[in-house]
Amino acid sequence: MTATVGIVGASGYGGAELLRLLDGHPALHAEVVAAHSQAGAPVAATFPNLAADRRFDAVELDRLRTLDLVFLSTPHGPSLELGAALHDAGVRTVDLSGAFRSSAEDFATWYGEPHPRPDLAPAVYGLPEFNRKQVVDATLVANPGCYVTTALLGLVPIAGLLQPGTVVVDGKSGTSGAGRAAKDALHATHVAGSVTAYGAPGHRHTGEIETALARYGADLGAISFTPHLLPIARGLLTTSYASLDDGVTAADVQDALVDAYRNEPFVHVLPAGTFPVVKSVTGSNGCQLSAVVDPRTGRVTVVSVTDNLGKGAAGQALQNANLMLGLEEATGLTAVGVYP
Structure with a gap:
């Protein structure tokens, strides 16, 4: 039917x-x-x-x-x-x-x-x-919002391993994320060959990320979020940084991500150190992500990509x-x- x-x-x-x-x-x-x-x-x-x-x-x-x-x-x-x-x-x-x-x-x-x-x-x-x-x-x-979806898919599975108040999310989106309205900032000659930040520190998706993390049992406090405009039509990448709790290892982070998405049809976890590419998910409902841990700083970097229209x-x-x-x-x- x-x-x-x-x-x-x-x-x-x-x-x-x-x-x-x-x-x-x-x-x-x-x-x-x-x-x-x-x-x-x-x-x-x-x-x-x-x-x-x-x-x-x-x-x-x-x-x-x-x-x-x-x-x-x-x-x-x-x-x-x-x-x-x-x-x-x-x-x-x-x-x-x-x-x-x-x-x-x-x-x-x-x-x-x-x-x-x-x-x-x-x-x-x-x-x-x-x-x-x-x-x-x-x-x-x-x-959910496009930036928020992409960031949360990388952060929620490992949220319990992170120190509250240390999360920073850097987001980059293609111009279709800004809609069809004619805007000077989206003029082809202004966007081509350039990257620009916008909306910080009060972008609406900041509050949505904070609220959604708390909704899934991970109240990580205030986060910092800065979106950027890429000179591409579609595609979105977020790079999220946070300090790990004492004793948390790179293996703990990788295991948490793999376990969370083992049976999920649209989220694919890459091996640590293999970073996802925006082009790989263009036109799809997929998300690819990976995480690396810096033992020198005790911080994790999570990179996630989606199609902002997918x-x-x-x-x-x-x-x-x-x-x-x-x-x-x-x-x-x-x-x-x-x-x-």
Whole structure:
């Protein structure tokens, strides 16, 4: 039986990636492909890879209520309104924004505004590797941020080996992570041949990383996070540093990572000293990671890579949707990137 799904925000990069993935999904049909400002426009005019004869739909709540599941690939403002309405109507929803990832108190701190539905904050956090049972039973799932997903997959398994207050996360993302809006900082002549930091020290993903670590039983205190923009279209790399507890060895770190992901379809742990390459996961829902320990400083370095539109957004959203609809988790997804 085929389930009907909708995408709101289909004219953005995340929404378009969802549509691409759904085109090859054997059990889900994209019944609604909604884009408020581009309703009625041909999809292929914006995304030539999606060349089917299809036009963007208008955002109509009554129509969305008839679907089995809705993806919200919208900024947090529209997601707050639509996510709450769909939840109240009993429609399974995966939200790709930050609208429902944190508590109402944390949302106010990092977004500078009160949360209109504190009863839904936080929703079930959609990082299946650590809470797939909750995702299965959820009506509303908050898809983690791209930087956060990539950092957490490297940090959560070893969090119990780390000293609180010592975690530093350095993140680097392709320009698609900044969305389709025309911005001077994303101009091709400005990005090409350059790398720049932005958003420090108050990037919203800082609080999300701290909260998520605590959610999984590893309250490591305040972290430092700095994102950077890479001159590539898609792909994301995080390098995380932290001090190890006394007596923790490199073997302890490697064993913790291998044990955590031994049976996971999308996370691959590389041998210590073999660093992952962004290109290896491009176009996939995969994550590759590795860790090395510096015995001189007693610190660990964890390097993780994902596709910011894959495991960092649309791929993970589809992974969550599969679980919510009772499908095999990996249906329609792959951990194998497009290389070279």
